[in-house]
Amino acid sequence: MSNITGVGFTAGSVDGELESFESDLRYLAEIGVDTVELGLTSLDVVAGGRIVEERAETLVALTKKYPFRYTVHGLVSSNFMDPVTVRYQLAAAKALVELCDRVDARVIVQHSGFLRADQVADRAEAEKRERDALFELAEFARPYGVRIALENIFTTDFGQYRQTPTEVAATVKAVNHPNLVALIDFSHAYIESTFRGLDFQAELRAMAPVTGHLHVHDSFGLPTGHSKFHYPQEATALGLGDLHMPLGWGNIAWDDIFAELDFLPDTVLMMEIGRRYRRELPASLAKARELASLRPVTLRAAE
Numbered sequence: 001m002s003n004i005t006g007v008g009f010t011a012g013s014v015d016g017e018l019e020s021f022e023s024d025l026r027y028l029a030e031i032g033v034d035t036v037e038l039g040l041t042s043l044d045v046v047a048g049g050r051i052v053e054e055r056a057e058t059l060v061a062l063t064k065k066y067p068f069r070y071t072v073h074g075l076v077s078s079n080f081m082d083p084v085t086v087r088y089q090l091a092a093a094k095a096l097v098e099l100c101d102r103v104d105a106r107v108i109v110q111h112s113g114f115l116r117a118d119q120v121a122d123r124a125e126a127e128k129r130e131r132d133a134l135f136e137l138a139e140f141a142r143p144y145g146v147r148i149a150l151e152n153i154f155t156t157d158f159g160q161y162r163q164t165p166t167e168v169a170a171t172v173k174a175v176n177h178p179n180l181v182a183l184i185d186f187s188h189a190y191i192e193s194t195f196r197g198l199d200f201q202a203e204l205r206a207m208a209p210v211t212g213h214l215h216v217h218d219s220f221g222l223p224t225g226h227s228k229f230h231y232p233q234e235a236t237a238l239g240l241g242d243l244h245m246p247l248g249w250g251n252i253a254w255d256d257i258f259a260e261l262d263f264l265p266d267t268v269l270m271m272e273i274g275r276r277y278r279r280e281l282p283a284s285l286a287k288a289r290e291l292a293s294l295r296p297v298t299l300r301a302a303e
Contacts, residue, residue, distance in 0.1 A: 008068070009033055010039055022062055037071045037270045038105065059102075082126075096108055117160060131175050135177055150180065
């Protein structure tokens, strides 16, 4: 059987308040979702690396109203390679780990870092800085039983340094901590592979053995370059960028990927599909559950 033990969607607030946050949770419960990733940094529950207790209590009470298994998405703007803000980011990440424990979430997503074009000479030191920060955070998370899931991102500016999926996997291996795993974002890997001329499937294969969390949403794997769009729907019409579309709207070969790859035990498949696609979520949920049930070739060969 597959090592995927949960399938669900992300939930967040559109205005920093809990009312819009609960609207997502209520709808996901209505369509039969059992696993939810909480976008806690879309809420004002952490200030200056400290938990805002009154709001945290309200958040915990809200999450207990629903029978979901939870994971948490950390800072979307996280960058442990940055020498100026890394100490503030670590403080905020540790507060979020504490919140994970309060809402009974055992995974928190951490974006992999980057350097601006004017910082790339600092690459070796920046990678060490990120590894040290990840180890410190994983050690902090250990007594809470929370795993840090390091997500691969794609190049967002010319001259920027980002790690490839293969390099993100190497970072996880180098840190070598039981509370640190990789997170494959398939669309991110597809876009970065196109941008750099890499073999998309080979990049996924490099990450899979250390991967304990998945972000799933569709795209065409095409960077936006300098393209600007008046409406987000125009990017979808062109097929450019990290589109966060329903499964089947892009051209990612989901069946082939999940029939080949296996991941670490207790991996969660989390869909990050745009809010405007709410009517398409039930179909994506059915497809994702089908993918999660596939028996990877590595398991079939072992039988």
